Amino acid sequence: xxSVLIPIYNFNVAKLVKDLHAQLTYANVVFEIILGDDASTQxxxxxxxxxxxxxxxxxxxxxxxxxxxxxxxxEKAIHPFLLFMDCDAAxxxxxxxxxxxxxxxxxxxxxxxxxxxAYRLQxxxxxxxxxWYYGKKREATDADIRNRKPYxxxxxxxxxxxxxxxxxxxxxxxxxxxxxxxxxxGDQLRNxxxxxxxxxxxxxxxxxxxxxxxxxxxxxxxxxLISLLNSKKIDSNFVDENRLLATYFxxxxxxxxxxxxxxxxxxxxxxxxxxxxxxxIFWLDVYKLGYLMQNL
Numbered sequence: 001x002x003s004v005l006i007p008i009y010n011f012n013v014a015k016l017v018k019d020l021h022a023q024l025t026y027a028n029v030v031f032e033i034i035l036g037d038d039a040s041t042q043x044x045x046x047x048x049x050x051x052x053x054x055x056x057x058x059x060x061x062x063x064x065x066x067x068x069x070x071x072x073x074x075e076k077a078i079h080p081f082l083l084f085m086d087c088d089a090a091x092x093x094x095x096x097x098x099x100x101x102x103x104x105x106x107x108x109x110x111x112x113x114x115x116x117x118a119y120r121l122q123x124x125x126x127x128x129x130x131x132w133y134y135g136k137k138r139e140a141t142d143a144d145i146r147n148r149k150p151y152x153x154x155x156x157x158x159x160x161x162x163x164x165x166x167x168x169x170x171x172x173x174x175x176x177x178x179x180x181x182x183x184x185x186g187d188q189l190r191n192x193x194x195x196x197x198x199x200x201x202x203x204x205x206x207x208x209x210x211x212x213x214x215x216x217x218x219x220x221x222x223x224x225l226i227s228l229l230n231s232k233k234i235d236s237n238f239v240d241e242n243r244l245l246a247t248y249f250x251x252x253x254x255x256x257x258x259x260x261x262x263x264x265x266x267x268x269x270x271x272x273x274x275x276x277x278x279x280x281i282f283w284l285d286v287y288k289l290g291y292l293m294q295n296l
Contacts, residue, residue: 002104003077004033004085007069011087011207012044019090021052023097032056036073039063058194066218067171067181070156074166082161088207089158092118099201110162110194114150115201116143128208130215130279135205137281146198152241154186154196158203163196168192172233179221184228187238211276218284222291229296244288248296257293264290 004020006013015250017033024031035046037059047057064072074082081104093099096115103113110227119135139155146153155169169188177180189196226247228234251257268290275283 001028001082002083002101002160003079003081003082004031005064005070005073005077006033006035006085006087007073008035008037008040008087008090009063010040010042010045012259013046013048013087014044016085016087016090017046017052017055020097021055023091023094024054027097027101028102029060029097030079032078034058034073036060036069036076038065038069040189047267063175065175067175068173070171071173074163075172076183077163081161081263082163084156084159084161085203086157086205086207089203090206092202092204096203098277099199103197103199103201104160104255107195107197110164112154112162112165112189112196113160114146114153114155114196114198114205115158115160116141116146116198117155117205118202124208127210129166130211130275130284131208133279134214134281134284137274139205140202143198143200149241150196150198151186151190151237153198156185156198157205158201158277163191165192165194168194174227174231175224178224180216180224180228183238183242186232187234190237191235198226211279215272215275215287219291222288226292226296243285244292248292251289260290261293264293268294 004192013035017035020033031054033053035049035053035057037046037057039060039062049055050057083100100113100115106111112231117135117139119132119140123129124132141153169185169192171181172186186196222244238251253258266289271283271290275287
């Protein structure tokens with residue numbers, strides 16, 4: 001009935017897989033768990049998880065990126081429903097699998113169901129604070145809020161797909177680095193008129209980046225956004241629902257670009273250091289806009 005697909009890169013998924021396996025077994029559903037290692041540079045013996053019935057593992061000799069790995073996992077899956085999650089996730093509820101099974105039974109037609117993301121209550125070490133704080137403020141939102149703009153809130157961090165969806169859309173394999181591949185896939189789902197439903201069934205996001213690592217990923221995601229704009233792959237709906245692009249084009253409409261470019265040319269490096277020294281979502285937003293303006 002369900003294939004659990006977990007792309008792995010430099011992470012120990014033993015606890016995650018064992019928790020999922022126990023819940024799937026208890027639910028008495030037909031399942032498989034496929035672990036795909038994208039040429040990790042650190043070894044955690046994840047292949048030993050194949051001792052659990054229904055778990056398979058493969059490792060690639062070269063890194064192919066998030067989008068290609070997801071598509072490869074879909075090709076290997078044999079069941080009509082696919083449960084995607086990131087390798088740095090953690091189960092937050094004993095009813096996690098059951099909640100999805102109930103929702104699947106309510107939506108037999110091709111559908112995408114997003115469970116959401118949660119962050120631990122305890123503050124992490126300060127060097128991880130930016131990613132944790134951003135996640136709590138911007139990502140950990142109630143399903144009622146996410147369902148107001150279901151495609152804008154799309155993420156494959158924790159999602160169930162009807163496998164038949166992938167006959168119509170696939171993850172765009174031009175995304176070889178981090179950032180905005182999920183945003184673009186959500187837009188593809190909208191254009192294909194595939195329903196996206198959000199429920200409150202989160203996984204914890206435990207694999208926090210350091211402040212420096214996360215800021216680098218932010219820059220990479222904006223680079224991907226610029227590539228999307230230049231390739232003309234995105235439509236007005238995508239622009240309107242993307243906070244950063246909407247702000248950029250509003251500034252352009254108001255003819256504020258010359259003044260802002262002068263400001264950012266002088267202060268962008270200082271803003272970056274300010275964020276690293278004392279993480280702030282406000283200054284992160286300011287930095288994102290400046291990085292976009294300087295590189296677009």
